[in-house]
Amino acid sequence: xxxxxxxxLLIIIGIYIILATSLNLALxxxxxxxxxxxxxxxxxxxxSTLLSINTSLPFLLIFIMAGLFTSIFGYLLMVATNxxxxxxxxxxxLGFNFVIYSLFLNWxxxxxxxxxxxxxxxxxxxxxxxxxxxxxxxxxxxxxxLSIGFLYFLLKSPYGILLQAIRDNELTCKVxxxxxxxxxxxxxxxxxxxxxxxxxxxxxYITFIDPSSFSLxxxxxxxxxVLVGGLATLKxxxxxxxxxxxxxxxxxxxxxxxxILGPAHQIIYALILILILMYRPKGLFGKVDLG
Amino acid sequence: MIVVQxxxxxxxxxxxxxxxxxxxxxxxxxxxxxxxAHGGFVTVSAYLIYLFFTxxxxxxxxxxxxxxxxxxxxxxxxxxxxxxxxxxxxxxxAVLLIASVGLLILLENLMxxxxxxxxxxxxxxxxxxxxxxxxxIITLLQIVIVILTVILLLILWFFMKKxxxxxxxxxxxxxxxxxxxxxxxxxxxxxxxxxxxTALAGVAGILVALEQNIEPVMGTGxxxxxxxxxxxxxxxxxxGSILGSYLLGLxxxxxxxxxxxxxxxxxxxxxxxxxxxxxPTGILGLRGKDREQKL
Amino acid sequence: MAKTKKxxxxxxVAIIVIGGIWYGVTKKPVEKGAIKIGFIGPLTGEAAIYxxxxxxGADLAIEEIxxxxxxxxxxxxxxxxxxxxxxxxxxxxxxxxxxxxxxKFIIGGxxxxxxxxxxxxxxxSKVIMISxxxxxxxxxxAGDYIFRTVPSDALQGKKAAELAYQKGFRKAAIxxxxxxxxxxxxxxxxxxxxxxxxxxxVISEGYAAGDSDFRTQLTxxxxxxxxxxxxxxxxxxxxxxxxxxxxxxxxxxxxxxxTMQDENFVKxxxxxxxxxxxxxFAEYKGAQAxxxxxxxxxxxxxxxxxxxxxxYDAVYALxxxxxxxKDVQDSVCVKTELYKTDFIGATGPVxxxxxxxxxxxxxxxxxxxxxxxxxxEK
Numbered sequence: 003x004x005x006x007x008x009x010x011l012l013i014i015i016g017i018y019i020i021l022a023t024s025l026n027l028a029l030x031x032x033x034x035x036x037x038x039x040x041x042x043x044x045x046x047x048x049x050s051t052l053l054s055i056n057t058s059l060p061f062l063l064i065f066i067m068a069g070l071f072t073s074i075f076g077y078l079l080m081v082a083t084n085x086x087x088x089x090x091x092x093x094x095x096l097g098f099n100f101v102i103y104s105l106f107l108n109w110x111x112x113x114x115x116x117x118x119x120x121x122x123x124x125x126x127x128x129x130x131x132x133x134x135x136x137x138x139x140x141x142x143x144x145x146x147x148l149s150i151g152f153l154y155f156l157l158k159s160p161y162g163i164l165l166q167a168i169r170d171n172e173l174t175c176k177v178x179x180x181x182x183x184x185x186x187x188x189x190x191x192x193x194x195x196x197x198x199x200x201x202x203x204x205x206x207y208i209t210f211i212d213p214s215s216f217s218l219x220x221x222x223x224x225x226x227x228v229l230v231g232g233l234a235t236l237k238x239x240x241x242x243x244x245x246x247x248x249x250x251x252x253x254x255x256x257x258x259x260x261x262i263l264g265p266a267h268q269i270i271y272a273l274i275l276i277l278i279l280m281y282r283p284k285g286l287f288g289k290v291d292l293g
Numbered sequence: 294m295i296v297v298q299x300x301x302x303x304x305x306x307x308x309x310x311x312x313x314x315x316x317x318x319x320x321x322x323x324x325x326x327x328x329x330a331h332g333g334f335v336t337v338s339a340y341l342i343y344l345f346f347t348x349x350x351x352x353x354x355x356x357x358x359x360x361x362x363x364x365x366x367x368x369x370x371x372x373x374x375x376x377x378x379x380x381x382x383x384x385x386x387a388v389l390l391i392a393s394v395g396l397l398i399l400l401e402n403l404m405x406x407x408x409x410x411x412x413x414x415x416x417x418x419x420x421x422x423x424x425x426x427x428x429x430i431i432t433l434l435q436i437v438i439v440i441l442t443v444i445l446l447l448i449l450w451f452f453m454k455k456x457x458x459x460x461x462x463x464x465x466x467x468x469x470x471x472x473x474x475x476x477x478x479x480x481x482x483x484x485x486x487x488x489x490x491t492a493l494a495g496v497a498g499i500l501v502a503l504e505q506n507i508e509p510v511m512g513t514g515x516x517x518x519x520x521x522x523x524x525x526x527x528x529x530x531x532x533g534s535i536l537g538s539y540l541l542g543l544x545x546x547x548x549x550x551x552x553x554x555x556x557x558x559x560x561x562x563x564x565x566x567x568x569x570x571x572x573p574t575g576i577l578g579l580r581g582k583d584r585e586q587k588l
Numbered sequence: 589m590a591k592t593k594k595x596x597x598x599x600x601v602a603i604i605v606i607g608g609i610w611y612g613v614t615k616k617p618v619e620k621g622a623i624k625i626g627f628i629g630p631l632t633g634e635a636a637i638y639x640x641x642x643x644x645g646a647d648l649a650i651e652e653i654x655x656x657x658x659x660x661x662x663x664x665x666x667x668x669x670x671x672x673x674x675x676x677x678x679x680x681x682x683x684x685x686x687x688x689x690x691x692k693f694i695i696g697g698x699x700x701x702x703x704x705x706x707x708x709x710x711x712x713s714k715v716i717m718i719s720x721x722x723x724x725x726x727x728x729x730a731g732d733y734i735f736r737t738v739p740s741d742a743l744q745g746k747k748a749a750e751l752a753y754q755k756g757f758r759k760a761a762i763x764x765x766x767x768x769x770x771x772x773x774x775x776x777x778x779x780x781x782x783x784x785x786x787x788x789x790v791i792s793e794g795y796a797a798g799d800s801d802f803r804t805q806l807t808x809x810x811x812x813x814x815x816x817x818x819x820x821x822x823x824x825x826x827x828x829x830x831x832x833x834x835x836x837x838x839x840x841x842x843x844x845x846x847t848m849q850d851e852n853f854v855k856x857x858x859x860x861x862x863x864x865x866x867x868x869f870a871e872y873k874g875a876q877a878x879x880x881x882x883x884x885x886x887x888x889x890x891x892x893x894x895x896x897x898x899x900y901d902a903v904y905a906l907x908x909x910x911x912x913x914k915d916v917q918d919s920v921c922v923k924t925e926l927y928k929t930d931f932i933g934a935t936g937p938v939x940x941x942x943x944x945x946x947x948x949x950x951x952x953x954x955x956x957x958x959x960x961x962x963x964x965e966k
Contacts, residue, residue, distance in 0.1 A: 006687055082570055083570065088386050089387050091387075093327065093390075094570055097562065097565045100517075100562040103562075104563070108556055118676065118701075120675070120679070120704070208676065208679055208683075209679060209708070210679040210705050211676070212675060214674065214676065215676055218394075222395065225391060262406065263632070264405075264670075264672075265403070265406040266406070268399075269398075269403065272398040275391070275395040276392050279391065279392045280392070283388065291388075292387055292388050292391070298807045298811075302803040302804050305803070411634065411636075411824075412634075412823060412824040413856075414827070419859070422836075432835045505828060506827060514800075546803070553794065555794055557796075
């Protein structure tokens with residue numbers, strides 16, 4: 003019985019690892035202050051859901067399409083915010099998240115708004131339906147490993163080094179003749195792609211999505227994870243995801259009444275975030291500071 | 294005529310946003326970073342007036358005074374405990390922004406923990422039909438809110454633009470180091486802005502509690518609207534943020550005359566996003582030179 | 589120094605991970621052979637009353653059943669999940685109950701959106717859900733395994749419409765919460781029924797749950813000149829709607845729903861609530877109701893709270909159906925038995941029609957007078 007629960011936890015951890023590492027790509031390695039990452043998560047989830055329910059396209063195709071569609075938004079966001087710096091950039095990306103959230107909420111003919119979309123079908127790959135949680139875990143683990151692998155090699159390559167150079171000193175890179183804007187939007191689009199993929203995994207696991215899964219609280223959660231793990235470090239993000247997601251499980255251990263449990267959760271996340279920023283801004287394994 | 298009532302509604306909504314925006318914008322004008330947690334202090338103040346007046350039973354005006362004083366003190370406290378140490382390490386404004394969001398969540402959940410999730414009402418004002426003004430209706434409390442906001446607008450405009458203190462605060466905001474060289478203790482003014490700004494959050498908290506009742510998450514919605522108003526009007530300019538809030542209130546209320554009412558928040562978000570992208574300094578904000586130096 | 593820091597960090601990680609696993613392994617062991625019944629409802633959040641209150645009724649029922657030896661000798665145990673009146677949380681909750689706890693019977697969801705969101709999972713897993721709170725009309729069609737001991741809003745909306753028509757009103761306005769099934773369902777039913785009777789809904793305005801400024805919607809409503817205003821909404825929201833309506837000078841009769849039968853609503857709104865009529869569950873005044881009230885008071889030291897009796901009856905309906913089956917965990921058998929349910933519970937006669945809706949229950953009309961809820965005589 004415990005293994006079943008562990009499987010559920012691992013699936014959620016796997017999905018969030020993809021989310022965290024993709025955010026780190028944009029935030030930590032390329033220096034793009036994107037606070038709207040969760041919007042990508044949501045777009046991937048909704049696109050995949052709508053395609054799965056309304057069309058009979060094969061799942062793998064939908065999977066890739068959702069990722070690609072989301073990456074277009076990554077590109078668009080970069081185009082829109084290229085001229086902004088510092089906290090204005092952060093704010094604009096936050097605003098982007100709110101606008102997308104509003105879209106999910108109000109475009110009811112498409113998304114059913116706050117009622118959400120239930121009964122999302124389980125993925126079917128080459129005729130095999132991923133029905134049980136164990137098989138879903140295997141699926142998530144595969145996608146997770148592939149994603150981390152891709153990011154790892156990308157970031158180790160000269161391309162990745164260049165991204166970090168852009169983060170540290172964009173002007174110099176420009177002077178040296180690099181098309182920094184192009185590399186930035188590529189980084190953002192890639193980050194968005196993986197966030198979208200994570201959204202697909204999420205939607206087909208929970209089998210129900212609604213706009214509330216893609217709001218301010220999720221932004222805080224993923225930011226906390228990335229900052230705790232540290233910027234510009236993949237293994238930091240992976241480790242931090244595990245730690246941060248296990249905390250609520252440990253809280254349950256203390257058998258607190260549920261009216262205390264809910265807010266206690268949030269308070270702990272908020273405190274961790276603030277304390278990390280104050281006392282250990284590099285997080286666990288981070289190479290750089292924020293901003 | 295329905296237009297008159299919609300106008301009044303927009304002005305009332307705008308005033309509420311302005312009350313939140315004004316303290317927030319004062320803090321921004323002096324410190325040059327986004328202090329989202331301001332919304333949390335509005336929430337805390339609302340609960341304070343509930344605590345003193347409704348639970349403990351003190352006289353209303355004494356409760357209000359206590360609330361405002363405590364709010365000011367909390368502003369000083371949060372600067373001392375969180376922002377001052379962070380600023381000393383010369384962190385970027387983005388870090389301060391994220392820290393402030395963390396604080397907002399912290400404060401709201403503390404209120405949730407202590408007071409519970411159900412709606413609380415201060416119970417000071419009886420519910421009755423408003424006063425007929427031209428072709429519309431407005432209540433006494435709402436008139437008070439509007440007048441108070443207009444007075445604040447005038448006072449702060451005068452304060453920031455003309456008074457010596459206001460000029461010093463703006464100088465500090467522009468270049469703290471230079472101000473220090475001239476002999477101005479920049480840090481002291483940062484503290485001052487937090488004390489006054491959060492005391493203003495206290496005022497906002499009291500009035501919003503009376504007008505809209507109290508629940509733990511009220512701060513998030515309010516600061517988003519207040520912040521949007523500030524951005525529209527020009528967050529650097531305190532009077533501008535008040536005007537921007539009125540603009541927001543009016544656009545929202547006239548907007549949902551035509552659009553389905555569920556779109557009210559969407560209007561605010563879209564306005565926010567558009568302004569951030571194309572005119573982040575807002576309508577009254579100064580051109581360019583006030584923008585971030587720190588990246 | 590850096591090396592020690594790393595070691596410390598890994599130690600912390602190890603402690604957390606081990607702690608997490610240890611917790612899972614040493615979770616309170618279920619009594620050997622106990623029958624687990626799931627509970628899905630909001631225990632936290634704004635709608636918490638709609639979960640904590642029915643839970644009391646369920647707890648009382650289970651305590652009584654266990655005191656008499658349980659079902660076929662096995663004790664019952666309630667496994668509780670907090671769904672926060674959020675459909676997504678309800679889906680998480682039912683997934684956990686079904687996959688981890690291997691539960692076959694659930695008292696829940698409470699909010700209609702919860703029940704509707706969790707229903708597909710229940711159906712495909714052949715898990716029975718009995719809701720003591722979900723009134724939305726769509727629950728009737730939610731599935732073969734989905735039951736409820738409360739009547740459907742199809743009846744409530746109808747009752748409200750009839751009430752309005754009988755009082756002579758012909759032009760109705762509606763202000764409803766448009767972001768959940770509850771408000772949407774009632775608005776739809778009221779509109780249909782009122783029009784069928786011959787009235788006209790002159791304006792219908794929605795609002796998003798969580799809003800606190802309804803002035804523009806109310807302004808539009810005021811200028812449409814209705815003679816009655818129907819408000820299917822919830823707390824929070826109800827209080828500010830009534831307040832702002834009064835302030836704007838809307839003088840027509842207000843008709844509300846069972847969410848107004850709430851002490852906090854009346855306390856918050858005060859005198860402005862007097863005169864409001866609302867539809868709510870018809871009270872049953874039999875011996876079983878009195879017995880329940882007495883036992884409830886004995887256990888919880890307060891008068892019976894909203895929906896607690898419906899949850900109590902839900903558990904007993906389940907118990908009777910399970911007792912009739914050889915294998916108590918055979919949900920297919922229990923389901924068939926549930927359709928044959930026929931007993932008198934704390935809420936009166938309990939039986940289910942072919943949709944799993946409780947038979948023979950209806951809504952009644954109440955009035956708020958001096959901040960009290962009194963039955964409404966025409």
